[in-house]
Amino acid sequence: MIKKFIHQFASPKTYLYQVSRFYKYIFYFSLVIYILSIIWGLFFTPEDFVQGNSYRIIYLHVPASFLSQTLYLAMAISSITYLIWRVKLAAYLIIAIAPIGAMTTFIALISGSIWGIPTWGTWWQWDARITSTLILFIMYLGLISLHNSFSNHEKADKLLSWLVIVGAVNIPIIKKSVDWWSTLHQSASITLTDKPSIDPVMLYPLMGSIIGFFGLVICLVLLSSKYQILHREKNKSWVKDYV
Amino acid sequence: MFKLEFLKLRKKTRSWLGPILVFWLIMLAYPLTVEFLQDKLEIGFFSVLWIALLISMMLATEDIFSEDYNDGSLEQTLIKNPTFSIIIVTKIFTYWLLIGLPISILSFVFSLGTTENLSLSLSILPLAIISSYIFLNLFVLGNALSLNKGSVLGALVTMPLALPVLIVLGKGLIAIQLDINYQSFIFLLLGSLSIIIVAIPIVVSYVIKAHLE
């Protein structure tokens, strides 16, 4: 029954029509929330006592870094769905998410580096979180290049799914090991791992920016998957009707 | 099955001798890049050793499937044998025996030659033996994924997976030098190996099936 439900609900055709229906609402809602939260965070929150105004990067950095991992998780779920139930839509989603995951990880890395200059006095620290984010970024690039190497899409999808799953098992191991490694070498004065207790005045715009960014990234995934479906199913008759 | 794989690999001298020689050359090249003073040699020695081990394992697995894939024997083996993953386990074991083990012994020799510390070098040996086996498994996965697309792609996709092992090796070495609970690192690596040794051949067999479908 689950299989039947998945196949019916997750047909690329149904998905594409649903996407076209809801896309605009999600996009405008997220855009408004994101921009308002960023403006709120940048201009209407008090200056941080320790970091000064540079802390305002948090409103751009944290959503990206949160999404970089969430998107990998989404890829892993899609991979499992594809390998078990052979749902084509799941395969399209994996490769649709990969470049967006790479983008958010890139934003997280670069914004973190820029934030590091005024805060730590250096743009790069071999800190646990930064290193594991860098490894995650390399993994995203590896996934994209693996998929691009094969002209046979079905083969590429299967290989990609397996690699995503192996990578997903490895991500906590990488995080743990890097955490473990850096705790030995790094002085305790500079840690990203400890969560600062954040004041509600700063927390609300942060939550808003996370929700807004999340929505915008969902829109990107919808666009990217729409492209994948149109590209891969271009010979189907329903696609011609849709277009 | 093992005998067949062993003879097949032994015949291809370039495939098993090449990585060992590359490892040797890297370890010989290392002193040339630093001032020839004993204490300076020791500073970066183990980093070079682990990275040389990683690179030679990467080279070792370069053509593990490609030849069989090109001449069609891989497909035949897959059709004939329902337990394809057992063949992969045997293949990896053969590679480790002919390449990983000699390189691990060479690591011991180079370590003894550089540090002149027998107990330290003896402790390095199990770390090298286990980690070379783990690296082999990971790069076999990489090469299975990029079967006919060159080993660079395989290395790119599997290198991030090998990084935690390098971290454990680095920590293990510090534990040996400070004489603190070094066995726990051996057990940690053994634990990882016991999972990898089962999981990777299964994944590899599915990946190769996907290639041949």
Next chain:
Amino acid sequence: MFNFAFNSFYEAIYMNGHGLYVWSVVILVFISLLGFFIGFTVKIKKIKDKLNEPN
């Protein structure tokens, strides 16, 4: 909660010397998002045009 944190518009841009860092991140994020949105929209438009072409 909604008090303007700066005394003037210039201060809000300059942010006590941290403006350069903050604004470069803002630009990075918005350019990346915009680039991806435009990129995908163009790609979809291209493929739609191709599909609409009479054979």
